[in-house]
Amino acid sequence: MENHSLSISNTPETPCLPLKVKIFAPNIEQMHVVDHLKGCPSEEKRNVLVESARLARGNIQDLAELNVGEFDAVIFPGGFGVAKNLCSWAVEGKNCTVNALVKSTLEAFHSAKKPIGLCCISPVLAAKVFPGCEVTVGQRKNIDGRLQFFCSETSIATGPVVKWNLD
Known part of the structure; x- marks a missing residue:
């Protein structure tokens, strides 16, 4: 997907927050691979989970294994990975569809009244999943x-x- 990092600092206002972060990605084929050296699509095929594991340095799980009861919140990073792989926004715009597993994850956190963080382009996921959003x-x-x-x-x-x- 994209190279994102989570920065958590402990200050006098927030001393030693007991935060545990787990990274998940769907086990699906990427929409396409871009050769960033040449600036054009590549014929190579990649898996979203495998590519995300490369970026997360292996510390990742299949989104299908996520148990909402084990988490206080969910955060979706942004970038073209979301627009191309978690939904079809990159090619279909407002008529996009959301990956079924991503949709069910958002719905589960919403039903549990747990916070959902959406960065960059990922708020389009909420707009498609939640009526009235x-x-x-x-x-x-x-x-x-x-x-x-x-x-x-x-x-x-x-x-x-x-x-x-x-x-």
Whole structure:
């Protein structure tokens, strides 16, 4: 997927947080592989779980093994890995579909009323999975070009908007 890291610091306000992090990825074929040296698609085939294990240095499990009861929250990183492999946003935009296992994971955390963190492009997962969830996508400069705004398909807002009721 993408090279993301989780940084957790202990400060006087948050001393020695007893956090345990586990990384999961679906055991599926990647949409496609890009040769970043040449900047073009490669004929090579890769598996999302295997590639994610490379980035996570092996400390990873198949998303199918995730037990919601063992976790306090879930965080989905962003990037093209999400847009191409966890859903079809990269090619279908607002008409995308979400991987069934990713969808069931989000639904399980939502049903358990546990926090769901969505970074970068991954909020589109929530917009597709949860009826009534509205997110903004993209950016737009204001009139003088200094500030950037986020845009949805139907409206422009002055920042990221997520309308989501956990009840």
